[in-house]
Amino acid sequence: MSQTQNDPANAAALRDEMVLRLREQGVLTPAIEHAMQAVPREVFAPGVPLVEVYSPNDSVITKWDAHGMATSSVSAPWLQAVMLRQAGIRSGMQVLEIGSGGYNAALMKELVGPGGEVTSVDIDPFVTTRARRFLTQAGYGTVNVILGDGALGARHHMPAHGWDAIVVTAGAWDISPGLVHQLAAAGRLVVPLRIHGFTRSIAFVWAQGHLVSESMQECGFVPMTGLDQHDQQRLLLHGEEIGFSFGEHDVPDPARLTAALESEPVREWTGVSIAPTESFGTLQMHLATTQPGFAILSVDEDTDTGLVVPLNRHATPAVVRDGSLAYLTRRPAGDLVEFGVIGHGPQAPVLAGALAAAVRKWDSTYRHRTLHVRVYAMGTPDQQLPPGEPVLDKRRSRLTFFWT
Structure with a gap:
């Protein structure tokens, strides 16, 4: 069967198949299913084979930078469904999207209906120009597409009561006050927030004068640019074989870590086991929010000499x-x-022991619980934060974490 973009029958068949797969994954509501059935996704990814456009679990990259890194994409359908569900978008709402691929805004327009309004903001004129053209072509020309920095929201287009939902479709390191102040009292802010290098799509609602998370989903996104841009700090060792990413603090002395790697390793097994297919995202977040000096370890597969043996080569919790x-x-x-810990350097026994103890603590206390995040304005005094909750200071907000 032809996979070309000018094959409407095949596009419709693949759209049906995509929706079926998403329904089986349990990520659709009836309204979101209707929207995904209605919007022609291929319009927003011209030149891409239809089988790729309608892959339920894959994004479509639409722009790269000079280094070959993705700077704009159409997110994977499963993730778009999850985030729309998190946002609770209903008929008649006024919704703000940060990041303008076009397809997601079209889905939102289907959800809000004729009585609702969708405004989409992007900092890149290449992206906004494409989004306007594709939205008009797909029949959603009433979506407002604005060129601007999404960290500032869209105050001049905002309804008097604030936005009923704000959905950020770029990876954010911080929670922008510009978005917080424009959120309606009963609104939801959905943002892919980076916490010590791990990204989670988090739905926030108002509670007692601050935001608190209502749901959380593991995900990955192209990083936000502009006022809220925050480049991940990275340290490469042993040539470029071993990398450490530091999302929240400065890079340590590479000479000392190189010497540490050359020392005899210390191993400690935790006695904590999981099934090979079981998610351990809650373990990642427990370690990230409680362990001083947290980092993410990665290994270049092409130059891997086996000097380190991480949980996985792409993103392993480390201290x-x-x-x-x-x-x-x-x-x-x-x-x-079974989880274990390997340590290197003069303090290896202490660090390995602490990390192993944290894994056991997760197993006994947090493994089957749900992590929540509270967001406070930067400058909020410590005494006004919930006692006992870990605190993470960003540039313009303070986060605290608790489990239920």
Whole structure:
């Protein structure tokens, strides 16, 4: 069967298949299913084979920078469905989108209906020009597409009561006050927030004068640019084989860490096991929000010499401090996989022991709980923050974390 863009029958068949797969994943509501059935996704990804356009779990990159890094994309359908569900968009709402691919705004327009309004903001004129053209072509020309910095929201287009929902479709390191102040009292802010290098799509609502998370989903996004841009700090060791990413603090001395890696490793097994297919996203967040010196370890597959043996090569929780480091590893345990810790450097026994203890704490206390995030304005005094909750200071907000 032809996979070309000018094959409406095939596009409709693949759209039906995509919706079926998403329904099986349990991410659709009836309204979101109707919207995804109605909007021709291929219009927003011209030149891309239809089988790729309608892959339920894959995004479509629409722009790259000079280094080959993606700067704009049409997000994967499963993630768009999840975030629209998090936002609770209903008929008649007035909704703001930050990041203008076009397709997601069209889905929103289907959800709000003729009595609602969708405004989409993007900092890149290439993106806004394409979005306007594609939205008009697909029959959604009433969507307002604005060129501007999404961190500032869209105050001049905002309804008097504020936006009923704000959905950010770019990876954010911080919570912009410009968006918080424009959110309606009963509104929802959905933002892919980076916390110590891990990104979670979080739906926030108002509670007692601050925002508190209502739901959270693991995800990945092209980073936000403009006022809220925050480049991840990265340290490469052993040539460029081993990398450490530091999302919230400064890069340590590379010479000391190089010396640490050359020292004899310390190993400690935790006795905590998971099934090979089981998600451990809550473990990542528990370690990220409680361990001083938290970092993410990665290994270049092409130059991997086996000097480190991380949990996985792409993103393994680690701790780096006092000229030493420790990171998670694993070993088979029957049909399961057991977590372990490997440490290097003069403080390796201390760091490895602390990281192993944190894994056991997660297993006994947090493994089957849900993490929540509170957002306070930067400058909020410590005594006004909930006692006992870990605190993460961003540039313009203070976050605290608790489990239910």
